[in-house]
Amino acid sequence: MAMLQRYRDSQRINHWIVVLLFFCAGLSGLAFFHPSLFFLSSLFGGGPWTRILHPYMGLGMVLAFVFLALKMWRDNLWTPVDTEWIRQSTELIAGTDKTASHQAYKYNGGQKVVFWVMVVSLLVLLVTGFMFWHAWFPEGNILMRRIAVVLHSASAAMLILTIIIHVYAAIWVKGSMRAMTRGTVTETWAAHHHPLWHKEMKERPRA
Template sequence: MTKRIQHWFTLLVSVLMLSFTLSAFASETADNNTTSERLGESAVEGELTGFAGADYWRAVRDGQEGYTTSKSAEHGILISSSGQAWSILKEKWISPLGALAILGCIGLVILAYFTIGPLRLSKQRTGRKIKRWSLIDRTLHWSMAFTFLSLALTGLTLVYGKHLIKPIIPRDIWAMLIYGAKQYHNYVSPLFAVLLFTVMIKWWRKSLFTKVDINWFKKMGGMAGKHKGSHPSADFSNGGEKALFWLLIFGGVFIVFSGFILDFPIFGQTRLDMKLSNLVHILASLMLICGFVFHIYVGLVGIEASLEGMVTGEVDETWAKEHHDIWYEKVKDLPENQPKSESSSTLDDK
């Protein structure tokens, strides 16, 4: 066990060191590019100043409105002075802190695995299967999972790709990659919106909080601390699953509406509307990504046999008793949950 921990710790340190090296290299390259861009901008500004006059551009930068025949929103503002503040907030604060939050969540689940360990079943499996998820439920879950993860990946590429990917691959490949990520993100995002509202309609009743959930949270789901292995009572969904559900719904709503504003800037949105929508979109997305890091951990390795239910639709009787005892008592006598005889099993196989 010690060698295994040392192996994983060495791997984690190596990955972090590699990430730090790539980030440093990317930052240096970005600084050089920024310097070149500023030099180019200075040259352009010099030409424009000479053409239009210093007083004219001073008025433009101060936000003084001009005259135009356009009837669109902000038609009199040539340069939005708040754009620089928005850029600094996004690039210098939100993006780095977002990366730190995601890496921090990944680090926490790795630490939890090696220090606390997975939550195992207290008793042996009985072999009797209890129906938990229908085919429709499982299809909806995996469709949402794939759509969200692919959109998260393309979104992170759009935000962090210029720092981590662009400096180490050829320009042409980078151009195709970032173009493909942008197009995929824009055209698949409406599917996420449809799935989100379908999930809300399908599962909201199972996700309403009750007094039972308070005790579940007090015992941290029986996953850690002095209550580890206690298996607190829960109905069909426990407190953690309900919290994740509502995080998905509320966070997803912010993502969908802010994304709609960004995808379709044809309804009179101002530049300020677009900037605020972009910030809301990034913050809500980062919040959901962090939440699903823990969801993936719990589903894969955090709780023994949790993934089986969403793969096959059935869970072992022992798992149902220990993790969702209230729900188990409600469904254990249903016809579909009765043990099958050998003759019926043989007929089913045929």
């Protein structure tokens, strides 16, 4: 079966490092979110260790994401094709899209929304996280810190929900997962889900 290269090894390693750190930062953060979730702190060596490690794991996730985003932001810039994709997305999700043609370059409109929500929520998590990182910044306005805590939790919830959608879509769209595990996709997958990217790849002169 004809294959197309979608991700290089370095991009895939980068992506899976982000995923690992997302789970570490997410689970350790949830341990502080509500007493019923405090048991999660035992994954990181108990309460004090979780408190110490959480900001570093969060910082690591943001840094790793920056490298990924630097590679991917250009392919996530909005185009009129994406507005049309979003307009037709209800039919796509309902499965009544027999006649609709879903045009997309490397990423479709839904993936682009997910990408930019990731960027914004990680940025808010980073800035607000620094605002109440007592170990390094013991001084600070209490009101600002309280606002930062609320915004930190809200953007964490936003990121977690977005990742649930991201993972659901990765599993739901058959043939996507191999893009991030093996780096390649079938030509049929590309022509069906990302027709304009498929065209670009076919027209690209071979090295």
